[in-house]
Amino acid sequence: MTKYEQLATDIIAKVGGRDNIIGLTHCVTRLRFKLKDEGIADTAGLKSMDGVVTVMQSAGQYQVVIGNHVPDVFAEVMRVGKLDSSTNAEPAKKMTFGERVIDLISGIMMPALSVMCAGGIIKGLAVILMVTGLLTDKSGAYILLDAIGDACFYFFPIVIGFNAAKKFNMTPFLGLIIGAALVHPNINGVDLNFWGMNFNASYSSTILPVIVMVALAAPLERWLKTVIPDVVKTFLVPMLTLVIIVPIGFMLIGPAANLISLVLTQGIEALMGFSPILAGIILGATWQLLVMFGVHMMLVMMAMIPLAAGNPTAMLTPIVWVSFAQTAVVVAIWLKSKDKKLKGIALPAWISGIFGVTEPAIYGVTLPRMKMFVISCIGGGLAGGVCGLLGMQTYRMGGMGLFAIPGMLSTDNAGRDLLYAGICLAVAIIPSFIAAYVMYQDDPIVDGIEDAAIPSAPRLERDTVLISPMSGQLVPLRDVEDGAFAEGALGQGIALDPSDGRVVAPADATIMTVFPTKHAIGLITDSGAEVLIHLGMDTVQLNGEHFDINVKAEQHVKAGDLLATIDIEAIRKAGYSMVTPIVVTNTADYLDVIAELTGDAQIKAGEPLLTLIAENQEATEVNAHAVSE
Structure with a gap:
């Protein structure tokens, strides 16, 4: 095993696995991941790992701060993860069929959780406003709110x-158009005649049909890209993909889903005639699965026929309690979990669940934790059986x-029915909540944050004075x-907002690192201090533009020698801060790192900036301000 192999393996696992990694680059101190879903990354676990300084989420990147040896860790992550610059990796572990289904559904649903929560809550608020008489269902405000929530x-x-x-791994907007075609009003829920055969399918609010169609379209798109000439590939590939997949999907998937729904409906009607209790148990326990696979609408449509005629029906009643069982499970997880990210998902999910919108709860909370999803199904089945x-x-029809x-x-008998409803609510909520609260456990993580495993120089024998590498106004490191x-994770020091673009050596030193994007320079002074000069914030994204470096790695420089020239005005116009941290990355080798001036003073390049007190020195007469103050 290589030096950083285990660290690389653990990092890949805790960012959500190779399948969650879209891209990976690195700067002078940190791995910069682009993840499909940052919400499934184990941030707390990463922070607690030996070899990881901290984790930052900024500029659309999930940044794992490593320290000076980040190039070695980056190379190991790329090797262990079998990543490259153009393709995503295979899944991090071999999964069972059930695990793959859950991973697929969760991966597709998770990015939409926030808007699903918002939609569910808005729909609920619209109903509240109508029930309380503040709005009518014919008012423009209610119609608009309902449309926003329902969209x-x-x-x-x-x-x-x-x-x-x-x-x-298909062109995302091609998948979007496939979904849009399915809900287009000209073909959604209307009779279409193909070659003498009549087809009628409704796809609004469904999930499974479009997933199946995209699953078929993805390999077709990849194959078409290999056989169609480049000169016409841009428009022919998506055109042929749509022309082939959408008609096949519309004519086969929709009717198949409708047939399954019809069989289920007829079976439930027969079961209700034989045993309402058994029918209620089956409906309550399986309803969430029927909704997930988009085969529930036939049951709803069949139930609406007697309701439209003014006659009651028992077909819909058992399924009402399912959302309360699901919500109870999520509330239990929300109360018991110490995972801040999970609690942040669970809170709006159970609020939405009260209003009957359980997709955020299912896909964001319980389905990835299969035991919790099963508990919600059992709770729904119990309540459905009692209802029967x-x-x-x-x-x-209500909300x-x-x-x-x-x-x-x-x-x-409204009073009796209200009592029965209370009993069903209790049966759905109480057992589900208790079972979830007793059985739920957070994934184990190591408490606390260990010191970063950054290689450091031997204990030093004398003080070191660093001069300012730039002219400008000093900025306390905590304000960066x-x-x-700001937290000192990379070492103590100070920052400055430069007034010109000259960067000089802070001491006699050897250049350790000049990053390819030219935004950072690492040095080791002749006395053993390791110094990082980070030119601006997130300037790695400029990819070297506006930076002119005058030195190279392993070159020895004298204090005051020109290291780089930068166009600070152009960088600022591009939207980046030029605040430049100067930190001693082997701070642990010193008793103290002391600033020669207060944090907001003006300084010129070449003037004393920091004094590093060696461990065998007594810092007795220091008239400067400690960086930590």
């Missing part, structure tokens, strides 16, 4: 198509979740807009 769900195939395309035992019926209950109150520097 994410009605047009869900568009969202899912985009996310699924990314998951299947009590003979509850739906008399009118979802809490607002579905008024639709179950009859005019003759980068947590790794």
Whole structure:
């Protein structure tokens, strides 16, 4: 095993696995990941690892701060992860079929969780405003609010198509168009005649059909790219993909889903005639699966026929309690978990669940933790069985979740029906909450943050004075807009906002590193101090533009020698801060690192900047300000 192999392996695992890595670069101190979903990365676990200084999430990047030896760690991560600059890696571990299904569904759904939560809550608020009489269902405000809340769900195939395309390594906007075609009003839910055969399918609010179609489209797109000439590839590949996949999907997948729904509906009707209790258990326990696979709409449509005629039906009643079982599980996880990211997902998910919108709870919280999802299904089945035992019926279409209950109150026995509803609520919520609270455990992480494993020089024998490498206004390190520097994770020092673009050597030293993007220079002074000069914030993204470096690695320089010239005005116009940290990365080898001037003073290049007190020295007469103050 190489020196950094285990570190690289652990980093890949904790950023969510190779399948979660879109891209990876590095700067002079940190690995800069682009992840599909930062929410599944184990940030706390990474921070607690030996060899990791800290983790920063900035500028659209997931940054794992390593220290001076980041090039070696980067190379090992690329080797261990079998990553390259153009392709994503294979999954980090061999998964079972069930694990692959969950990974696929979660990976497709997770990016849409926030808007799903928002949509569910908005729909619930709209119903509250209508029920309280503040709005009517005919008012423009209610219609607009309902449309905003419903848009994410009605047009869900568009969202899912985009996310699924990314998951299947296909052009994302091609997946989006496939989803958009499925919900186009001219073909959605209308009769279409193909070669003498009639097809009618409705895809709004569905999930599985567009996933299957994108799964078929992805290899087709890749194959077309290999056989179509480059001169026409740009438009012919997406055109042929759409022309082939959408008709096949519309004519085969939709009718198949409708057939499955019809069989299920007829089976449930027969089961209800035989045993309402058993039918309620089956409906309550499987409803979330039916919704996930998009085969539930036939049941809803069948139930609407008697309701439209003013007759009650028992077909919808058992499924109302499922959202409460799911919500109870999420509340238990929210209360028990110490994972801040999970709690941040769970809070809006259970609020949305109260209003009957459980997709955020399912895909963001319980489905990735299969035991919790099973508990919610069992809770829904228990409540559905009790609902069947009590003979509850739906008399009118209501809202979802809490607002579905008024639709179950009859005019003759509203009090009895309300009592029955309370019993079903209790059966759905209490066992689900208790089981989830008792059985849920956070994934184990190591508490605390260890010191960074950064190679350092031997204990030093004398003090070192560093001169300022630039002219400008000093800035306390704690005020730098980068947590790794501000928290001292990379070492103590100071920063400055330069007034000109000349950068000089802070001491007699040997150049250790000149980063390819020219935004950072590392030196080791003749006395053993390791110094990092980081030119600006996030300037790595400029890829060397506006930087002119005058030295190279292993070159020896004298204090005051010109290291670089930079165009600070051009960099600022490009939207980047030029605040430049100067830190001693082997701070642990010194008793103290002391600033010669206060943090907001003006300084000229060449003037004394920092004094590094060696361990065998007594810092007795120091009239300067300690950097840590």
